[in-house]
Amino acid sequence: NAGVTQTPKFQVLKTGQSMTLQCAQDMNHNSMYWYRQDPGMGLRLIYYSASEGTTDKGEVPNGYNVSRLNKREFSLRLESAAPSQTSVYFCASPSLAGGLGEQFFGPGTRLTVL
Amino acid sequence: GDSVTQMEGPVTLSEEAFLTINCTYTATGYPSLFWYVQYPGEGLQLLLKATKADDKGSNKGFEATYRKETTSFHLEKGSVQVSDSAVYFCALSDHNTDKLIFGTGTRLQVFP
Numbered sequence: 155n156a157g158v159t160q161t162p163k164f165q166v167l168k169t170g171q172s173m174t175l176q177c178a179q180d181m182n183h184n185s186m187y188w189y190r191q192d193p194g195m196g197l198r199l200i201y202y203s204a205s206e207g208t209t210d211k212g213e214v215p216n217g218y219n220v221s222r223l224n225k226r227e228f229s230l231r232l233e234s235a236a237p238s239q240t241s242v243y244f245c246a247s248p249s250l251a252g253g254l255g256e257q258f259f260g261p262g263t264r265l266t267v268l
Numbered sequence: 269g270d271s272v273t274q275m276e277g278p279v280t281l282s283e284e285a286f287l288t289i290n291c292t293y294t295a296t297g298y299p300s301l302f303w304y305v306q307y308p309g310e311g312l313q314l315l316l317k318a319t320k321a322d323d324k325g326s327n328k329g330f331e332a333t334y335r336k337e338t339t340s341f342h343l344e345k346g347s348v349q350v351s352d353s354a355v356y357f358c359a360l361s362d363h364n365t366d367k368l369i370f371g372t373g374t375r376l377q378v379f380p
Contacts, residue, residue: 158311185366196357196372197312212367244311248366256302257368259311 156180160245160260167235167267175230175263177245185248186228187257188212188220190241197244203228235267270295274358274371281348281378289343289374291332291358299360301325301334301341302368306355315343315356348378 161176179186184205189197199212203222217239219231232239242264246257275290293301300319304312316325321336330345341358358371 187367194372196370197368198370199367202367246312256314256317257312257366259313261309261311 158245158247158258158260160243160263162263163261165263165265167232167265169236169267171235172231172233173235173265174232175243175245175265176227177229177260178227179245179247179258180226181247181249181258182225183247183249184225186222187246187248188218188228188230189244189246190214190239191244191262192241200230200243232265235265237267239265240267241265270299270360270362270369272358272360272369272371274356274374276372277355277375279374279376281376283350283378283380284347285378287343287345287348287352287376289356289358289376291341291343291371293339293341293358293360295339295360295362297362299362301332302359302361303330303332303341303343304357304359304370306357306373308354312357348376350378350380352376353378 158179187202188200198214201220203209206225221229242262244262245260249256271294302317303315305315306312316327318325318334324333332343355373355375357373359368
């Protein structure tokens with residue numbers, strides 16, 4: 155039982171390149187989230203998916219797209235990367251047992267855009 | 269909208285010192301409150317939580333009490349260890365949703 159997994163762990167892109175960050179959870183949770191973490195900003199919600207087949211914008215969605223492929227997988231795509239998207243990206247999924255707000259996090263993807 | 273304010277870091281302490289990290293919140297409803305910890309190179313982990321006023325969350329020697337009158341949820345530990353060095357995030361969630369709102373995080377550095 156791996157919890158939440160993310161790939162890749164590290165990535166360097168040039169401005170204008172595209173890439174997809176992958177996230178999977180094996181806890182049978184309905185909801186999944188994508189955050190970005192920047193120094194002095196805490197974690198900010200990019201997109202979330204309350205259930206399979208649904209996605210909604212969070213606080214900072216511009217420049218990103220998401221796909222909830224099935225109940226397990228939730229991917230984040232950067233179509234044309236910009237230096238402002240240099241960040242650490244975390245996928246998370248709420249625990250059903252723990253009650254509202256308690257989330258399991260993946261290990262993160264550290265992205266640098268040159 | 270709802271928000272969380274944490275004290276800025278880094279907080280630098282010697283081993284066995286007393287720790288307080290301040291957290292205050294603004295919310296229209298009655299949120300649940302959380303402390304998450306992020307060890308170097310890892311994702312966030314839930315440290316403790318409190319779901320209603322006057323509740324005390326505790327784990328691994330850390331404690332925090334949900335104070336509605338002061339809208340605060342300060343994190344405390346009586347004797348820190350080097351292994352407690354990490355970034356600590358205060359967060360809240362509305363009872364109608366499983367979304368979290370995070371503070372900016374406070375880095376704790378504990379030296380032997």
